Amino acid sequence: MINLTIDGKKITVLDSTSVLDAARQNDISIPTLCHHPKLTPFGGCRLCIVEVKGIPRPVTSCTTPVSEGMEVTTTSPYLEDLRKTVLELILSDHPNDCMVCEKAGDCTLQELAYFYGINPPIPPLEKGGRGGIFAGERRVYTKRDGNPFIERAMEKCILCGRCVKVCDEVMGVGAIDFTYRGFKSKICPPYERDLDCVFCGQCVAVCPTGALTGKMWTLKGRQKEIKEVDTICPYCGVGCSITLHVRRNEVIRVSSKDDTINEGWLCVKGRFGYNFINHRDRLTRPLIRIAPKNTKEAQKIRSSEDKTISNSQPLNFSTSHVFREASWDEALDYIAEKLKTIKEKHGPDAIAGLSSARCTNEENYIFQKFMRASIGTNNIDHCARF
Amino acid sequence: MGPGGIASSGADVISTFESELKKVKVDALIEEGCSLHKVGCFGLCSKDVLVDLEINGNKTTYQYVKPNMVQRIVQEHIINNKPILEWTTDEDYQNFYKKQVKVVLSDCGKVDYDSIDSYISISGYRATEKVLKTMSPEEVIEDIKKSGLRGRGGAGFPTGIKWEACRKVESQQKYIICNADEGDPGAFMDRAVIEGNPHAVIEGMIIGAYAIGADKGYVYIRAEYPLAVERLTLAINQARKKGFLGKNISDTGFSFDIKIKLGAGAFVCGEETALIVSIEGQRGMPRAKPPFPVYKGLWGKPTIINNVETLANIPYIIRNGAQWYSSYGTEKSKGTKVFALTGKIKNTGLIEVPMGITLREIIYDIGGGIEGGKAFKAVQTGGPSGGCIPVDMLDLNVDYESLAKAGSIVGSGGMIVLDEDDCMVNVAKYFLQFTQSESCGKCVPCRIGTKRLLEILDRITKGLGKVDDIEILEKLSSDVKATSLCGLGQTAPNPVISTLKYFRDEYETHIKDKKCPAKVCKDLLTYFIMEATCTGCVACMRACPAGAITGEKKKPHVINQEICIKCGACFDVCKFKAVEKE
Numbered sequence: 001m002i003n004l005t006i007d008g009k010k011i012t013v014l015d016s017t018s019v020l021d022a023a024r025q026n027d028i029s030i031p032t033l034c035h036h037p038k039l040t041p042f043g044g045c046r047l048c049i050v051e052v053k054g055i056p057r058p059v060t061s062c063t064t065p066v067s068e069g070m071e072v073t074t075t076s077p078y079l080e081d082l083r084k085t086v087l088e089l090i091l092s093d094h095p096n097d098c099m100v101c102e103k104a105g106d107c108t109l110q111e112l113a114y115f116y117g118i119n120p121p122i123p124p125l126e127k128g129g130r131g132g133i134f135a136g137e138r139r140v141y142t143k144r145d146g147n148p149f150i151e152r153a154m155e156k157c158i159l160c161g162r163c164v165k166v167c168d169e170v171m172g173v174g175a176i177d178f179t180y181r182g183f184k185s186k187i188c189p190p191y192e193r194d195l196d197c198v199f200c201g202q203c204v205a206v207c208p209t210g211a212l213t214g215k216m217w218t219l220k221g222r223q224k225e226i227k228e229v230d231t232i233c234p235y236c237g238v239g240c241s242i243t244l245h246v247r248r249n250e251v252i253r254v255s256s257k258d259d260t261i262n263e264g265w266l267c268v269k270g271r272f273g274y275n276f277i278n279h280r281d282r283l284t285r286p287l288i289r290i291a292p293k294n295t296k297e298a299q300k301i302r303s304s305e306d307k308t309i310s311n312s313q314p315l316n317f318s319t320s321h322v323f324r325e326a327s328w329d330e331a332l333d334y335i336a337e338k339l340k341t342i343k344e345k346h347g348p349d350a351i352a353g354l355s356s357a358r359c360t361n362e363e364n365y366i367f368q369k370f371m372r373a374s375i376g377t378n379n380i381d382h383c384a385r386f
Numbered sequence: 387m388g389p390g391g392i393a394s395s396g397a398d399v400i401s402t403f404e405s406e407l408k409k410v411k412v413d414a415l416i417e418e419g420c421s422l423h424k425v426g427c428f429g430l431c432s433k434d435v436l437v438d439l440e441i442n443g444n445k446t447t448y449q450y451v452k453p454n455m456v457q458r459i460v461q462e463h464i465i466n467n468k469p470i471l472e473w474t475t476d477e478d479y480q481n482f483y484k485k486q487v488k489v490v491l492s493d494c495g496k497v498d499y500d501s502i503d504s505y506i507s508i509s510g511y512r513a514t515e516k517v518l519k520t521m522s523p524e525e526v527i528e529d530i531k532k533s534g535l536r537g538r539g540g541a542g543f544p545t546g547i548k549w550e551a552c553r554k555v556e557s558q559q560k561y562i563i564c565n566a567d568e569g570d571p572g573a574f575m576d577r578a579v580i581e582g583n584p585h586a587v588i589e590g591m592i593i594g595a596y597a598i599g600a601d602k603g604y605v606y607i608r609a610e611y612p613l614a615v616e617r618l619t620l621a622i623n624q625a626r627k628k629g630f631l632g633k634n635i636s637d638t639g640f641s642f643d644i645k646i647k648l649g650a651g652a653f654v655c656g657e658e659t660a661l662i663v664s665i666e667g668q669r670g671m672p673r674a675k676p677p678f679p680v681y682k683g684l685w686g687k688p689t690i691i692n693n694v695e696t697l698a699n700i701p702y703i704i705r706n707g708a709q710w711y712s713s714y715g716t717e718k719s720k721g722t723k724v725f726a727l728t729g730k731i732k733n734t735g736l737i738e739v740p741m742g743i744t745l746r747e748i749i750y751d752i753g754g755g756i757e758g759g760k761a762f763k764a765v766q767t768g769g770p771s772g773g774c775i776p777v778d779m780l781d782l783n784v785d786y787e788s789l790a791k792a793g794s795i796v797g798s799g800g801m802i803v804l805d806e807d808d809c810m811v812n813v814a815k816y817f818l819q820f821t822q823s824e825s826c827g828k829c830v831p832c833r834i835g836t837k838r839l840l841e842i843l844d845r846i847t848k849g850l851g852k853v854d855d856i857e858i859l860e861k862l863s864s865d866v867k868a869t870s871l872c873g874l875g876q877t878a879p880n881p882v883i884s885t886l887k888y889f890r891d892e893y894e895t896h897i898k899d900k901k902c903p904a905k906v907c908k909d910l911l912t913y914f915i916m917e918a919t920c921t922g923c924v925a926c927m928r929a930c931p932a933g934a935i936t937g938e939k940k941k942p943h944v945i946n947q948e949i950c951i952k953c954g955a956c957f958d959v960c961k962f963k964a965v966e967k968e
């Protein structure tokens with residue numbers, strides 16, 4: 001254990017804790033932009049600077065480990081002034097359009113600019129910049145990604161490196177990295193090609209600004225009138241916790257919280273694969289297939305398609321198979337009847353059951369119980385049995 | 387021969403000597419002690435190609451030697467023993483060397499860089515044998531500590547203390563890295579050392595490795611130095627063959643080998659943490675320290691990074707003793723330092739001087755003063771991270787502490803002399819342009835802050851400066867220095883700060899009067915023709931690419947200011963000095 005003082009407060013923390021973590025564990029807040037608690041420290045934004053007695057220049061608290069007897073000051077007019085300069089610099093190279101930005105209201109940069117009372121832009125604005133004392137050239141990029149998931153507005157990128165690190169350290173993909181030097185530095189895929197990766201969207205989740213957002217949630221709503229519903233991802237057996245962002249009874253976005261079993265990480269399906277919820281092809285009631293006895297009858301059934309299929313949109317199945325809507329009771333009776341007949345005629349091993357990862361554990365348990373106890377067969381398998 | 391010598395056709399001079407000597411059948415004498423050596427850079431670049439002729443112990447040095455001069459030298463001097471006095475070096479040459487003390491460079495220009503035997507013949511590898519056979523690692527470290535040697539890569543950290551820290555770290559695997567990235571514009575001493583005496587660097591690395599307990603070494607060298615890479619590669623192979631590198635060196639049980647790693651020409655990769663990740667195959671971006679490389683360096687293992695010049699000093703210190711080395715220099719800055727003397731000075735080139743020598747001695751005694759009788763204005767030391775020192779501080783001692791106090795640094799040893807024709811705002815802009823474009827982009831103050839500084843300087847030189855620009859420059863400079871992550875950003879504003887400190891009036895003239903006192907900033911100049919002196923020769927009219935000059939023959943001409951693009955062609959072409967700029 002290490003003893004140190006932060007802002008005069010005596011505290012004790014574990015060895016090799018960073019000064020930032022030590023402060024935060026003790027409810028002392030230090031502003032950060034590039035730091036992410038689950039990624040290795042970066043030390044790029046310079047907002048988390050603190051003064052340490054005996055060290056002549058400010059140090060970044062996110063990268064500095066605590067040491068015995070250390071005396072740390074996290075705020076002083078000097079430090080706040082430096083932080084303000086850093087923020088002014090970032091904003092001097094930032095589009096001035098929070099009002100139409102997907103991230104507004106949830107943007108760390110916006111929040112810090114607000115708290116530090118960054119001067120509002122003073123005209124004349126040079127080349128679309130913000131004006132102010134550090135007015136100057138602003139990076140201008142054209143968006144060009146063709147992918148359906150991730151919007152990359154790199155003009156808003158503050159080069160905090162979080163996306164690069166999450167892609168490398170958490171995903172092991174390494175689809176993006178820093179390129180170029182100096183003011184022109186830019187995060188992009190190799191050779192500035194379009195993003196072509198697994199599209200897990202982890203980078204979107206960690207981006208502190210509006211540089212990375214989901215294409216699917218563009219213009220669907222930001223913070224107002226959003227109901228957040230915590231649930232479990234229905235896609236696979238991992239069972240990641242997800243949060244549905246619901247606006248006017250429509251799921252407009254999926255996210256995941258840090259303090260969940262999956263630590264907030266998701267895959268492409270969990271994060272972006274939610275539009276089946278309101279999809280027209282989604283089955284909402286049981287259907288029973290009408291198997292035609294011969295071609296003539298098939299034609300007849302087909303001509304009366306509109307009557308037999310009650311889904312508002314016609315189903316895109318092969319025309320030789322036609323379904324009719326049924327109640328749950330009718331459908332279940334029908335299945336029970338058929339299973340019984342097969343079992344009597346061919347024995348229980350003529351039946352096999354295949355269960356789904358999209359069911360809960362309980363449902364899967366009941367299904368195998370049903371197959372073994374009621375049907376009497378061990379022919380039971382599961383899509384996630386790798 | 388360094389690249390300067392080669393560019394001045396040094397190779398041709400050598401081959402001409404070879405063929406001329408053959409013609410007169412001198413090759414028969416080779417066994418009796420006459421030989422032709424190609425050697426590394428001597429230092430005095432402005433007089434390339436230099437040829438030393440030593441006959442019975444009498445040395446004559448010829449300057450500006452061209453292949454077509456060789457025949458006469460061979461005929462008159464070698465055969466008839468009559469030196470050609472009008473071609474030998476002049477007083478400048480003698481003065482250039484008088485106040486210099488050569489340690490690192492002592493064998494550059496003497497030893498044949500292509501031959502390990504040549505190096506061994508001048509006591510080469512004797513330090514290695516002494517260390518491996520008779521000294522414990524702790525004794526080596528003690529020696530280096532006593533010598534007072536400080537890192538020559540820029541920061542000036544005491545080498546012995548760094549080694550000691552690394553020695554004390556327990557680890558199965560340690561590394562030593564030689565930093566030969568030399569990215570400072572204007573610095574070329576590391577290159578000269580490697581090209582002139584590569585074995586001294588290898589020796590330094592072996593001794594360092596032994597001291598800290600490393601068995602692997604890397605030389606991180608920029609790919610833009612093909613000649614240095616070639617000579618170093620050859621030297622490493624020779625050392626391996628002779629058993630100075632590899633397993634069980636000289637039967638002492640100590641094993642060590644060196645790999646060369648090429649850098650891709652990023653200035654920031656000279657920074658030690660960036661250099662390490664670059665060797666590891668990642669983008670060279672510095673990281674915060676601690677942990678220092680001494681504890682967590684290459685591949686996470688304890689690592690020592692030393693500059694080429696630092697390492698090349700080691701064998702000399704071991705051979706001649708710590709006391710000998712520390713007899714040069716000042717209280718806190720011991721030994722000698724190599725500087726690259728360039729700019730508006732008569733004798734440009736590499737010089738090695740004892741620490742503590744004054745700027746005046748360097749510029750006037752060694753450098754021969756300002757070229758063309760112009761007035762000295764300032765000297766820029768330490769490259770893009772350094773600052774400008776004005777004329778009234780010429781008696782400043784050149785050592786780590788004094789230069790830092792004056793707002794500059796020793797740095798890697800660049801020294802650019804500026805005269806009355808240099809605009810200080812422009813000088814600051816030049817260096818900032820470099821650092822700004824070489825920023826790795828990781829941290830905000832360096833990436834955006836230096837860009838803003840540059841933009842402000844740019845508008846000042848264009849006559850668009852605003853009254854509060856000086857204030858913004860000062861504030862932003864000090865904030866960038868205070869908040870940047872690595873040495874690049876922390877020092878990038880130095881040229882601005884030091885020029886603002888000593889030449890504030892130049893900034894003010896640019897901003898308030900829209901004039902450039904040194905007449906450098908194009909946008910602030912007006913060219914006009916003096917009616918009284920103009921003879922109407924039409925030379926300027928013909929020379930002007932913009933067609934801005936009108937006038938009749940034999941009558942004074944006029945420049946139309948609206949068309950003039952300020953290229954200065956008229957100024958250069960007028961024989962009567964009738965064109966003036968203001």
Ligand SMILES: Cc1cc2nc3c(=O)[nH]c(=O)nc-3n(C[C@H](O)[C@H](O)[C@H](O)COP(=O)(O)O)c2cc1C
Pocket residue numbers: 536537538539540541542543545565566567568569570653654655656657658659691692693694696697872873874
């Ligand atoms: C931006 C930057 C560039 C540097 N470039 C070099 C370089 O080209 N060569 C060098 O030896 N040291 C360079 N350094 C210094 C190194 O980081 C390091 O301090 C040095 O190699 C240590 O060796 P020394 O103790 O022998 O001086 C640079 C530092 C910075 C911040």
Ligand code: SF4
Pocket residue numbers: 094095096097098099101102103104105107108109110156209210211
């Ligand atoms: S990224 Fe943040 S600061 Fe930038 S425009 Fe969007 S909301 Fe505003």
Ligand code: SF4
Pocket residue numbers: 150163166167171173174175176197198199200201202203204
């Ligand atoms: S979506 Fe996932 S894989 Fe693609 S760049 Fe982002 S983090 Fe990397």
Ligand code: SF4
Pocket residue numbers: 156157158159160161162163164187203206207208209211212
């Ligand atoms: S895209 Fe976002 S996460 Fe990535 S570096 Fe830029 S601001 Fe940071």
Ligand code: SF4
Pocket residue numbers: 654671672824825826827828829830832833870871872873874875876
């Ligand atoms: S100071 Fe400049 S070069 Fe150094 S880490 Fe920051 S951005 Fe990179």
Ligand code: FES
Pocket residue numbers: 031032033034035042043044045046047048049060061062063
């Ligand atoms: S949070 Fe520490 S530098 Fe960004």
